[in-house]
Amino acid sequence: MLASGVCHSDLHVRDGEWERPGPLVLGHEGAAVVERLGAGVAGLRVGQAVALTWYVACLRCPACQAGRQWLCSGSSSVRHRLPDGRTPLRREDGTEVLPYLGIGTFAEAAVVPAEAAIALPDGIAPEAAALIGCCVATGVGAVTKTAAVEPGASVIVFGLGGVGLSCVMGAVLADAGRVVAVDRVAAKLDRARDLGATAAVLASDRASTDAAILEAAGGGPDYVFEAIGLPATIEQAVALLPPGGTAVLVGLTPFGARASFEVFPFVDGSRRILGSNYGFAVAAVDFPRYAQLHLAGRLPIDRLVDRRIHLDDLEDAFAAMRRGEYVRQVVVF
Ligand SMILES: NC(=O)c1ccc[n+]([C@@H]2O[C@H](COP(=O)([O-])OP(=O)(O)OC[C@H]3O[C@@H](n4cnc5c(N)ncnc54)[C@H](O)[C@@H]3O)[C@@H](O)[C@H]2O)c1
Numbered sequence: 001m002l003a004s005g006v007c008h009s010d011l012h013v014r015d016g017e018w019e020r021p022g023p024l025v026l027g028h029e030g031a032a033v034v035e036r037l038g039a040g041v042a043g044l045r046v047g048q049a050v051a052l053t054w055y056v057a058c059l060r061c062p063a064c065q066a067g068r069q070w071l072c073s074g075s076s077s078v079r080h081r082l083p084d085g086r087t088p089l090r091r092e093d094g095t096e097v098l099p100y101l102g103i104g105t106f107a108e109a110a111v112v113p114a115e116a117a118i119a120l121p122d123g124i125a126p127e128a129a130a131l132i133g134c135c136v137a138t139g140v141g142a143v144t145k146t147a148a149v150e151p152g153a154s155v156i157v158f159g160l161g162g163v164g165l166s167c168v169m170g171a172v173l174a175d176a177g178r179v180v181a182v183d184r185v186a187a188k189l190d191r192a193r194d195l196g197a198t199a200a201v202l203a204s205d206r207a208s209t210d211a212a213i214l215e216a217a218g219g220g221p222d223y224v225f226e227a228i229g230l231p232a233t234i235e236q237a238v239a240l241l242p243p244g245g246t247a248v249l250v251g252l253t254p255f256g257a258r259a260s261f262e263v264f265p266f267v268d269g270s271r272r273i274l275g276s277n278y279g280f281a282v283a284a285v286d287f288p289r290y291a292q293l294h295l296a297g298r299l300p301i302d303r304l305v306d307r308r309i310h311l312d313d314l315e316d317a318f319a320a321m322r323r324g325e326y327v328r329q330v331v332v333f
Pocket residue numbers: 006007008009012134135138158159160161162163164182183184185188203227228229230233249250251252253276277278279321323324325326327
C-alpha cells in the first residue's frame with residue numbers, strides 16, 4: 001500500500017452506525033504497487049501502480065450483464081472477503097479478520113482480488129490514485145454519470161469533504177454555469193472556491209442559508225448534491241428544488257434514518273431524487289479516465305489532500321473528521 005484516504009464511510013463503520021461483520025481492517029480508498037501476482041492473473045505486472053476499487057463486480061448478474069456494474073448483486077466486496085470466500089487475515093490466535101470491502105487499505109500490505117486492482121497511467125501520484133478509489137469516483141461520477149449535469153446548469157453541493165469537493169470538481173468539469181458550495185466549516189469554503197465553485201455559503205440557520213444559496217444560484221438550482229448524509233440537509237436539498245430540479249443523494253446516513261418531503265409539489269413540479277452509489281463507477285473504465293483527467297490538469301485531486309498521517313494516527317483522524325476538520329486525510333506508508 002502506498003496511500004490510503006480516510007473516508008467518512010470508514011467512520012460510519014468505526015462508530016457502529018452501519019452493522020458490519022468483524023473484526024475488520026477498515027480503509028477502502030487505497031493506492032498500491034503490485035508486489036506479487038496470484039496464479040493465472042493477467043493484465044497486471046509486478047511493480048504496476050494501481051488504485052483499488054471497493055466494489056468488484058461479478059460480471060454475471062443481470063445488472064452486470066446490463067452494463068450497470070455499480071448495481072452488481074453478486075459482488076464479493078460486500079461480504080468483506082475474497083471472491084472464493086476466504087480472508088487472507090488472521091489474528092495470532094487464528095481467528096479470522098476481514099478486509100473491509102475486500103481490500104482493507106489501512107494496512108501496509110493487502111491481498112486483494114485481481115479485479116480490484118486497477119492499473120493506472122504512469123506518473124499518477126499515490127495520493128491522487130488513492131482518492132480516485134472512493135471520493136473522486138463517487139463525487140465526480142455523481143455529477144457526470146448519475147446526474148449527467150449539462151453545461152450551463154446551476155449546481156449546489158452540500159458538504160465539502162472529499163466527496164462533496166469531488167462533486168464540485170465534477171460540476172466544474174461538466175461546465176456547470178453556477179456552482180454553489182455549502183458547508184458549516186468556513187475553511188472548506190475557500191477550498192471550494194479554489195476548485196472553481198462560483199460561490200460558497202457558510203451554513204447557519206436554515207432560512208438564512210437557503211436565502212444565501214438561492215441568491216448565489218440565481219434562483220432554484222437545476223441540481224442539488226447532498227454529500228453529508230444527514231436527514232436535515234437531505235430535506236433541505238429537496239426543498240430547494242424548483243420545478244424540474246433534481247436532488248442527488250450521495251451522503252450516507254446511519255442505518256434506519258428517514259427523511260420526508262411534501263409530496264404534492266414534488267410530483268406537481270416533476271422534481272426528481274436520485275440515489276448515487278459509487279458515482280455509477282465502472283472502475284476499469286472510469287479510474288484510468290479520472291487519472292488521465294487529473295494528469296491533464298482538469299481534476300485537481302491533489303488539492304483535496306490537506307493532512308498526511310501514519311496508521312497510528314487513525315483515531316485522531318476520525319476525531320478530526322467528526323469535528324468537520326480537514327478535507328481529506330491520507331495515510332502514507
Ligand atoms: N454514495 C457513495 O457511494 C459514497 C461513497 C463515499 C462516501 N459516501 C458518504 O458521503 C458522505 C461524505 O463523505 P466524506 O468522506 O466527504 O465526509 P467528510 O466528513 O469529510 O465531509 C462531510 C462535510 O460535511 C460538512 N457538514 C457536516 N454537517 C453539516 C451541516 N449540517 N451543514 C453543512 N455542512 C455540514 C462537514 O463540515 C464536512 O466538511 C458520508 O456520509 C460518506 O459515508 C458515500
